Amino acid sequence: MTASLVVFFVLAALAVIGAVSLILQKHPIHSALSLIVVMVALAGLYLLMGAEFVAAVQIIVYGGAIMVLFVFVIMLLNAGVEEHTSISKMAGAPGLLLVVALAGFVAATIARSAESVQTASQSGVMSSTKDISNMIFKDFVYPFELTSFLILVAILGATVLAQREKN
Amino acid sequence: MNSFLAANAELLITIVKIALLLFVVLTVNAYLTWFERKVVAHMQSRWGPHRVGPHGLLQPLADGVKFLFKEDPTPAGVDKFVYFLAPLLALALALTSIALIPFGPDPIRFFGHDIYLGIAPPDVNIGILALFAVTALGVYGVALAGWSSNSKYPLLGGLRSSAQMISYELALTMSVVGVLLMAGSFNLKKIIEAQAHHPEWGILGWNVWPQILGFFCFFVAAIAETNRVPFDLPEAESELVAGFHTEYASFKFAMFFIAEYTSMITVSCLCSIMFFGGWLSPFPASWTFTHYLPSAILIPFGLWVIWDGIRYETIFGRIILPGVGTVIAALGAVFVVLPGVNEFIQGPFWLVSKILVFLFVYVWMRGTLPRFRYDQLMSFGWKLLLPVSIVNVILTSFVILARMQWGGK
Amino acid sequence: MVPTNYYVILSAILFGLGVFAFIFKRNIITIFMSIELMLNAVNLAFVAFSQALGKLDGQVFVLFVIVVAAAEAAVGLGIIILIARNRQTLNVERVDLLKL
């Protein structure tokens, strides 16, 4: 039970609790807050794994931008407590069943696949930002450029959606 | 007992540091308000606070007391949890961000422990990123406060602040990239050392000169991030009563207050570290005599304080001020006599003085500039600040590339 | 060190919770958040594996995922605002005309 394990369990618990509360909360803002908790916890986990840069980006982009956007929208639309309809039949008992099955499968599959790397798990490389940037701008330069294009498109799309059609 | 000490020395030291920092920051905050009011007052040719204590020096204390003892009503229909969470969040994040700032290059040896000035060790790999991460979260305090208090003005204030912060965060981050490129690291210490690359250049080696554009963008964006004039729309008195903290009273309000001033300090620190060489002296390294500058400033100042104090007939004036004066003067004297201490004090001295300058600029701007209109704010952020900072990044990278190509070595 | 398994199982749990939320929440915004949650879970797995294998690809992927998530959030929230404007509701079950 090393210190890192303790930290891990604390953070993991935080994340899971956050996720659960995301589901249980009735008001979107609370859900958003719990999601933020999850993200911060994940960032902590990344730090624990030595992925500093990813951790920082996780908080800056997810916590600092995306979730702010969510909160902003919620405030803008003044979203109230979510109403509890159940029109869809699929999303009832069968949905629940399926979800459980899916979670089981995911867990099983990933676990099985993880067995193979468990041994390698000790190679804790402190990933320097330099290496990551090297990768992005050398090996992954074309995907990177593509993402830039994607973002441009997203901006345009958002703009088009946002502006009210003039009549 | 001793063994316990030995075992958790690091922990203890950290805790002590935190307490110390907390105290310092809070005091500084308190006196920052005094400073602000004074300066603005003089700019508007008023006296400012001068009733409580000499030069109104006890005003902050009074305010603090007032904050603590005021009634704290919770409006009806607020979202309790968030309502309480928001100020805490704001304060906590502000303090965290300042905790990440190194105040001096080299540690104090203390019972075999290296104790750095500042809570985090100065060379965190992703120092600046971590700072940004924390400041990025800062927006929640305001936004949530605005939303949770379940009332029009705060909601508007919250909306504004969140929008404003998202918009200006981009510019903020982009404007720093230039500096990062030049330093080749996120590490604050490295960034500062990069500015001391030519020890003889002194002030000319700082980042402001090559990164003047970046500095401009950064400073403006930073002011916006801290919701200060001329970007204080979230709390625009004339439109939104008091913006996001309209519904807050007494100590919760104080938290917001402190948070704001703390982040001001943080920003000043960042400015001086990023662009003004942090703890570097503006003079060439060879001018060793400049190392006596601190004492040269402190001793006269202390003497002046003594002299100023004894003119008063109040107890405070008679006793305390001279006391403080002697302490200050003594400090100056100590530096002179103990060169080791003197050397050690150089960094913090310069850093603090730079910070003070920036704080003054803050106040100065508040005294002079009118508030932006909301659309102006947005278009300024998106159409001027962001492009300029991006251009800055591009230019910088080109220059660096050119140096790599033809600059040799 | 923490065994990779732990991280991976955690990410699986988070993912499952995300799916659950995705199905059983009615508020569009919340559903959107649950998508983000799933993405995060996947990211966790990525980073875990990359750390386990001592390769950085995983982290790079994570960065890409984050970028994509940002773009997606921008557009998606735009759509949500539009829906809220035209339908005066955020309940997905009330938005089933397959058109704005």
Place this chain on the structure above:
Amino acid sequence: MPTHPILEYLWIIPLLPLLGSATNGFFGAKWPNKYVNIVAIGSTGLSFLLALEAVREFFDSGQVLLRREFFTWIAAGNFRAGFDLQMDQLTVVMVLVVTGVGWLIHIYATGYMAHESGYYRFFSYLNLFMFFMLILVLAANYVLLFVGWEGVGLSSYLLIGFYFLKKSASDAGKKAFIVNRIGDFGFMLGMFLLFRTFHTLDFTALFEKAGPWPPEAMGQLGTFTIACLLLFMGACGKSAQLPLYVWLPDAMEGPTPVSALIHAATMVTAGVYVVARSHILFMHAPTAMLVVAIVGCATAFFAATIGLVQTDIKRVLAYSTVSQLGYMFLACGVGAFSAGIFHLMTHAFFKALLFLAAGSVIHAMGGEQDMNRMGGLSKKIRWTYITMLMATLAIAGAPGFSGFFSKDAILLAASGNYLLYGFGLLTALLTSFYMFRLIFLTFHGKQRFDEHKIHVHESPRSMLAPLVILAVLSVVGGWMAAPEFWGGENHFEKFLEPAFANASEHVTQIPVDPSTRTGKFLIAFGEGMGSALLKILWTYAAIAIGVALVGFLVAYWLYLRRPEKADGLAKSMALAYRTLLNKYYVDELYGAVVVRPLVWISTNVLWKVVDVAGIDATVNGIAGGTTAVGDGVRHTQSGNTRSYAVWVVVGALVILAVIFFWPSQMKPVVGMVR
């Protein structure tokens, strides 16, 4: 600069007409006729000059066969079909005939078509034809030759149907195309067989391989025989031999220059050319040779008989063309390839001339084609008359004229077989008869048309000039192959010697053995002249001349002296007359035997069963099935996002299940991780 520029760039000769065709086709519509003329005549004329230059260089180079590979067109496995052109004596003849006559006819056409709409279209087609024809004759392998072959078929179709608004014209075009398809089918089969046997379709390589093989025995159906018969089938289609001749008479629906160029001078002789080109193969297949000879002879006679009674001036010429082609095949069939080619050339001259003259007549008569409404034109259109008379004498085989020599050579070659020889003579008689009948009906006797309605006028120079040139050619053209005993010597044959290296002995051999009775008789007949051979030759010539004379006299007697007798004759032999008039009812026969069954099958089997019940049913069935499935699945599209979400989960579940239960030795997931 190569020593033989044109030979190095042989492709330019066919290319020029193609360019002309393209230019006219694309831009001609807007242009005045003048420009179109310049382009069309210019391109063909230029290629004619280039051809001359090429021939000069060819002789200069003194090679027997000259082959140029320009680029590989198809390369599949060991099969190579290149854009290879070759030049040998045979090609020389053909190229000169095609370009020369073609050029003249182009010039003629500028006058003839002057008032037609679609002028540019006509010349575009005509140039296109020139291009393909040149490809055909220059090709150095069967594939490229086949390209030209099909190309001329296409352009012939286009030109026959030039007046496509006239139903008869378009029908004739279709008929020509379809009938040719049948022949081409055989031709392709022949090519395939050849490739299968010799693994190449290049002339040189193929013939080199084929040469050493032993000839097949008479009556043996070996590879050579079958291949040759198949090729000959194609030749039948293209050269209008029995039983595929039916399209040629109808092809007269096209403008007269077309009839002259394509359906008399050049294209229809392509069959003969092919047979001559692959003579080596034919030499190996006596059976095929015999078939060729018989078919040629039969066609010659058959068409001639039909020609006797036709009243449409162009149709008479059409049938005469068929029968003359028959002669050529007869020649090839008996191995006298050079004679066949010789006749091909002379025929190109005088038959083109005849058609052009006929065109001139029609032009003069304002579109009238029925000879019964003509007569007495000789004074009005003197030039046309004279030139046409020359052509008639030539084709009828008047001594000294080109036709005489060529036909004589053929008959001489055929004289080995009494039957062929007899029918050949008979055909010659008929030929001279119907030709003079044509002349008399058209130019002599009293006018059978209304002066005031039809203003008869001589044609413009542009039309007369080619007539004169061709007339000269058809008069003197024969002398280049005048047999020894005519003082001259057979240059032509000598010239073609290398091309028909191993076929020549057939021609030069003594046609009949003096020891036999006929031999004796012949020798007796030709008393008092040189050697036995000469006597015999003389005799044959005399017989030919006599036959031609008889034909002339009969025609004279029937159509000038006692015109009523002709009708009386027709009445007295009504049945025969009607049969001939209706061309032996061949078209009707084909209609009954081939066309009707085909139509029936197409309607009742292919359409009602295969198409409706088979294809349509399948297609509709698929569509219907899709619709049904869609109906079933539609209900999942509730528009409720949460349901969709569940479906997404289902999909994910499936994928995961696949991954999970994957055969463990593969373990895709682990593979991914490692």
